[in-house]
Amino acid sequence: MRVTNKMIMNNASSNINTTKEFVNKRNTQMTSQKKIDRPSDDPVIAVRSLRLSTTLAQVTQYHEKNIPDASQWISVTETALINMRNIGNDCKQIAVAGSSDPKNTQDDRKTMLKQLQELQKQLFAEGNADYANRTVFTGYRTNCNLTFTEDELNTEYEITQTIAIEGNMEDHRYYDGNVEVPTTEGELLAPSLDTTDPNYKNISDIVQTNYYRLRLNYDKVGDLTKDIDIKINDTTFNADDYNVITYESEAKWSEAQGGKNVPEKTMILIKETGDFILSNDTAEVLKKGDAQLTFTYERKGFTEGELRPEYYYNCVKTADPLDVHVPVTYTKYNEAGERIHFDIEYTIAASQTVAINTEAADVFDSSIYRDVTEMIDACQRAISAFDKVKTLEDMASESQYASDEDQEWIKIWKDAAQKEFDFYNDNMQKLFNTEIGKIDAYYGKMNLAIADLGCKKDSLDLTKTRVGDQQQTVQSLQSLNDDIDLSKIIIDYTAAYTAYQASLTAAGKLGESTLLNYI
Incomplete structure (x- = not known):
């Protein structure tokens, strides 16, 4: 076969381009430290990389966003319930003092009244607790408060x-x-x-x-x-x-x-x-x-602080000057009388979800508020009845009522007032004693809810550890699949570059010889 100069030059040019492509490829790999630049470079690596990237994105979402968000939500809920439990415990201490001490003075009763009134104001304020402007006790309606925030x-x-x-x-x-x-x-x-x-x-x-x-x-x-x-x-x-x-x-x-x-x-x-x-x-x-x-x-x-009925009952809002959409129907129970739950679930791992919210209806309702109201009313009645007795005692010491007839009638009036006080003071003590048991029941319900939240937090911590390990594993697999060893690519790049320089030198040598050299 006759080899012409043109054929030699074409082969030399082709070899130069081939070695240049190797240099470019190795240069790209050395710069990116990745095995491939495009899927066509190696379809197997590309497909595996896509799958690992998808898995890593999911695991990262669980580990960096979902689990921390769920944990914070639960922490806010837990804190609110602990605060409400403490308020309930304060009410219980007042009930114990009011029911067990027959020597309570008028000042003692007034102190208890003041404390109960303040605790009642605080009672459901915790019910409006929110996480990132999302109320935690209102089910899906996280943009609404649990209570009326104004009259x-x-x-x-x-x-x-x-x-x-x-x-x-x-x-x-x-x-x-x-x-x-x-x-x-x-x-x-x-x-x-x-x-x-x-x-x-x-x-x-x-x-x-x-x-x-x-x-x-x-x-x-x-x-x-x-x-x-x-x-x-x-x-x-x-x-x-x-x-x-x-x-x-x-x-x-x-x-x-x-x-x-x-x-x-x-x-x-x-x-x-x-x-x-x-x-x-x-x-x-x-x-x-x-x-x-x-x-x-x-x-x-x-009034401000009362619970909104839509979170507890089937109801219809029939009038609201601030809502143009009335009437509005709210459904809390289905036709069978079963409660409809509005669970907010977070996906915290593959095929694993957790309900992060606690609905107010699961833990407390207006009966707590009503109980405190009755304690306040009983205390006020006892205070008012005692004031009547004191007023009549003061009348007895006034000179304008010094006559025997006046004193006799004051005694009759005082006996009646004392009877009224005895009734109301006895009622206050008995009611406070009853409320101790009720508060214990509320206390137990809240303790159960707090314990449930604690279990969820422990579960989240374990899941976070497991998902964190999974994240590291997937990252290692992705690095093994996608990344190239820098020392190896430097050697490969050097070899490719040397071959490229050699091809240029060889081509240059070919240009120095022509047909005239042999004439």
Whole structure:
């Protein structure tokens, strides 16, 4: 075969380009320290690199974002619950002091009253705890507060609340009668103890009656908008056979019934207090049948700190001056009466999720607020009754009431006031003693929720350690697949560059010889 000069020059040029490509490739590898620059360089390495990169991105998301975010959310929730538990513990200490010490002074009662009022203000403030502007107790509605943050006197809801007799029906004391302390001698001498006298007034007429009651979770309620739905196990209960009467206040109840009495087969709703009072025969039937009662009632006007009903009940917001979308329906229970949960779940590892949120309905409700309100009311009644006794004692020492008749009437009035104080002070002590057990139940519920959060945090810590190890493993595999050893590539680059220089030199030598050299 005849080899021409042109063929030699073409081969030399091709060899130069080939060695130059090797130099360029090695230069790129040395600069990037990667085995390939594009998928076509090595499809196997490219596919494996893509898979490892995807896995690493997922693991990094779990380790660097999801797990820390979930852990912080749980920490905020835990702190809020601990604070609420501490508030509950403070209320318990007050209840213990008020129920166990018969020598409590008026100053002691006023101190307890002040403490309870302040604790009540703080009680649900923790319920609005948020993480990164997302409230932690409100389920999916993380952009909304759990409580009313200001008075909303024109906001109105229709609330449906189901109450089980078991654990909720309680014996409650009701008091009728009120000593109105005279302020003048004429008022002091006005009553007559003769029952036939038109001026007869039994000034010692305070009476205690006990009835079973169910307490709605809101006071100052409106009318019942639907018939009470009653479900009873193994007992027939025809609600039409029972009379449901609604009164605005306990005073209206007393006035209508001639005292705080509940006739047979009667259920009474006191709007002011939210008490649903049962006659003895009605209470017996409902208790025997382990009944559940469903009330649908109106509530207009909410004060700062009260819980929003949509987080606890099926309800309809029927009026709100600040919301153009009313009416708005909220569903918390399905048709079977089962609660609908709004869990916020974080993916913290492959095929592993954790529900990070604790819903307020799982831990606390308005019954805590109502209990503190009743403690405040009982304390205020005892304080007011004692003030009446003190006022009459002061009257007895005044010169204008020095006559024997005045002193005798002051004693009669004082005995009545003392009776009223004894009733209310006894009620305060008994109520505080009852509240100790209730607070313990709330305390236990919060402890359980806090323990559950602690378990979740421990699980997150273990998962974080495992995912961190996985992240390092994937990074090592990706580096082994993608990266090239720098010392090796330097050697390869040097060899390629030497070959390139040699090809240039050889080509240069070819150019020095022509056909004329042989003529």
